[in-house]
Amino acid sequence: MHKIYGVPKSSDELTYSTWSNTVHPEDFDQTSRHLEQAITQQSGYKDEFRIVCPNTGNIKYILADATYKKGYGDESDRMIGVNIDITDLKQAEQKIERLAYFDSLTGLPNRFTINDRLGQTIAFCNRNATYSALIFIDIDDFKKVNDSAGHIVGDELLTQFSRRLQAKIRAADTIGRFGGDEFIVILNNLGSDRGAAQVLVERFAFKMQALTRRPFALSHGSFLVSASFGITLIEGRSTVDDVLRQADMAMYKAKGIGRNRVHFFDPLMQKEFQERIDLERALGLAISNEEIEPYFQLQVNQDGTIRGAEVLARWHHPDKGYIPPAKFINIAEEVGLIDRLGRLILKKACTDFKRHIEKQVPDDFVLSINVSAAQILQPDFVRSVMDVLEQGDLNPEKIRIEITETVLLNSSEIVSLRLLELKGKGFKFSLDDFGTGYSSLTMLKNLPIDELKIDQSFVRDVSTNPNSAAITRSIIALSQSMNINVIAEGVEEERHRETLVGMGCHAFQGYLFSKPLPLVDFLSKIESIKSEGGTK
Ligand code: C2E
Numbered sequence: 001m002h003k004i005y006g007v008p009k010s011s012d013e014l015t016y017s018t019w020s021n022t023v024h025p026e027d028f029d030q031t032s033r034h035l036e037q038a039i040t041q042q043s044g045y046k047d048e049f050r051i052v053c054p055n056t057g058n059i060k061y062i063l064a065d066a067t068y069k070k071g072y073g074d075e076s077d078r079m080i081g082v083n084i085d086i087t088d089l090k091q092a093e094q095k096i097e098r099l100a101y102f103d104s105l106t107g108l109p110n111r112f113t114i115n116d117r118l119g120q121t122i123a124f125c126n127r128n129a130t131y132s133a134l135i136f137i138d139i140d141d142f143k144k145v146n147d148s149a150g151h152i153v154g155d156e157l158l159t160q161f162s163r164r165l166q167a168k169i170r171a172a173d174t175i176g177r178f179g180g181d182e183f184i185v186i187l188n189n190l191g192s193d194r195g196a197a198q199v200l201v202e203r204f205a206f207k208m209q210a211l212t213r214r215p216f217a218l219s220h221g222s223f224l225v226s227a228s229f230g231i232t233l234i235e236g237r238s239t240v241d242d243v244l245r246q247a248d249m250a251m252y253k254a255k256g257i258g259r260n261r262v263h264f265f266d267p268l269m270q271k272e273f274q275e276r277i278d279l280e281r282a283l284g285l286a287i288s289n290e291e292i293e294p295y296f297q298l299q300v301n302q303d304g305t306i307r308g309a310e311v312l313a314r315w316h317h318p319d320k321g322y323i324p325p326a327k328f329i330n331i332a333e334e335v336g337l338i339d340r341l342g343r344l345i346l347k348k349a350c351t352d353f354k355r356h357i358e359k360q361v362p363d364d365f366v367l368s369i370n371v372s373a374a375q376i377l378q379p380d381f382v383r384s385v386m387d388v389l390e391q392g393d394l395n396p397e398k399i400r401i402e403i404t405e406t407v408l409l410n411s412s413e414i415v416s417l418r419l420l421e422l423k424g425k426g427f428k429f430s431l432d433d434f435g436t437g438y439s440s441l442t443m444l445k446n447l448p449i450d451e452l453k454i455d456q457s458f459v460r461d462v463s464t465n466p467n468s469a470a471i472t473r474s475i476i477a478l479s480q481s482m483n484i485n486v487i488a489e490g491v492e493e494e495r496h497r498e499t500l501v502g503m504g505c506h507a508f509q510g511y512l513f514s515k516p517l518p519l520v521d522f523l524s525k526i527e528s529i530k531s532e533g534g535t536k
Pocket residue numbers: 297311312313324325326329342345370371372402432433456489490491492509510511512516
């Protein structure tokens with residue numbers, strides 16, 4: 001008994017205090033309870049618990065089997081029986097369990113566990129009407145690694161590969177080794193919108209792909225690999241076999257079309273995905289080749305005189321035709337092209353303004369430029385904008401930066417510092433799409449905003465919908481109380497303009513006055529307005 005517990009052998013008996021000091025703290029409550037029960041019921045006691053040996057700190061598993069014996073006279077009560085050290089047995093049991101559920105090389109869930117988790121995922125999708133995704137990942141040419149560098153290096157690669165993937169997944173998701181060089185990832189709970197779920201998986205797959213392409217430091221040197229990704233969405237009515245087969249098929253397609261690829265099982269998803277990849281590539285090229293142009297949309301005062309213009313990006317693709325900003329701006333934001341795109345548009349707009357527009361318009365004419373959150377948050381945003389303006393010899397006072405309310409919500413402190421810095425240089429600011437976001441009055445008070453731009457969704461039915469009219473009226477009142485400008489965009493009809501004038505709005509932009517126009521047309525538009533003495 002003392003040998004097991006590793007305590008000095010001062011008597012044959014293990015005293016309660018020695019025992020209780022040695023039992024593992026996590027097991028103490030339970031086993032004490034069992035012991036007390038045995039004592040009060042004067043019955044047998046059989047239990048399994050862990051002890052921490054006082055001198056070594058080792059943990060041992062103990063099986064105790066004893067009966068209660070009441071002491072006679074001044075004899076104390078005792079438990080008489082045996083303590084068996086079952087540590088080896090327990091460890092073997094745990095090992096078997098690990099082998100059954102986890103892969104021995106990488107420690108990741110194995111095929112058995114993956115099947116089990118997939119079942120749980122499907123049940124979850126079913127209960128919550130949400131999508132999840134299964135990604136099948138296969139290292140390209142893994143066999144070559146094994147054959148040329150040997151199995152030990154191959155194992156090293158598999159281990160490092162799995163660690164990299166593992167580091168990037170959320171606790172709620174699963175990564176497992178399916179066998180050989182095949183891994184799977186289950187992305188859980190991607191929401192109830194199929195399109196949105198698809199976008200999330202795409203992004204994830206790209207992140208994984210980038211991650212696997214970085215060199216691996218193996219014992220025989222640095223090593224580069226790629227992997228093929230097959231993706232399928234999981235929904236409530238999927239079965240484990242189906243989704244595994246689908247992701248596997250998609251992965252083989254990815255290999256078939258040239259490895260190092262991502263492929264979706266669903267043909268429609270694959271088509272959309274391919275279109276998007278093509279568009280990303282084309283966008284990068286179009287920016288490099290400076291094929292995206294600024295168009296100018298007139299802004300006018302109440303009397304029809306020229307006030308300024310909003311610069312809107314236009315992309316005419318040689319094969320695909322006109323691609324609207326709604327389609328490419330968010331791609332540019334997501335893939336990190338928005339900075340280059342923004343600089344290109346600004347540069348071209350500056351040149352157009354300096355060369356052609358400036359001499360045709362009043363001195364207080366201002367160019368409104370759209371700037372995305374991703375741009376403003378760039379650490380060198382101010383420098384980069386200033387560079388473009390300096391090269392174009394344009395004064396920042398000629399520029400009004402349009403930001404949306406969502407920019408302010410993201411990280412308002414950085415944004416407000418940045419705006420103040422730009423303000424110091426002379427830039428003006430307009431809050432675009434105003435009324436659709438959630439900016440608070442406190443937020444507005446602390447920012448150097450010069451103008452609110454009433455969103456076109458309110459302007460469209462300002463004359464007919466009492467809600468839109470009420471919102472518009474309060475935006476105008478807000479601008480008056482803050483003593484800043486207000487402009488309505490999307491003004492398409494004369495009655496919109498009249499209603500807005502009646503409410504106290506004196507600046508307008510919309511098809512009623514002019515569509516966004518390429519430079520040449522914009523210049524003739526200005527000409528005709530000047531010759532008529534206003535648009536009206
Ligand atoms: P936005 O800033 O709200 O721009 C106004 C949009 O309304 C423009 O669409 C414009 O063509 C359209 N519009 C103007 N007047 C009317 C009208 O009377 N009726 C109707 N129905 N629409 C009108 P566009 O050019 O398609 O731009 C869409 C969005 O793309 C813009 O919304 C802006 O958020 C973004 N965007 C455009 N160019 C750039 C750019 O250079 N940089 C950045 N970051 N975003 C840009």
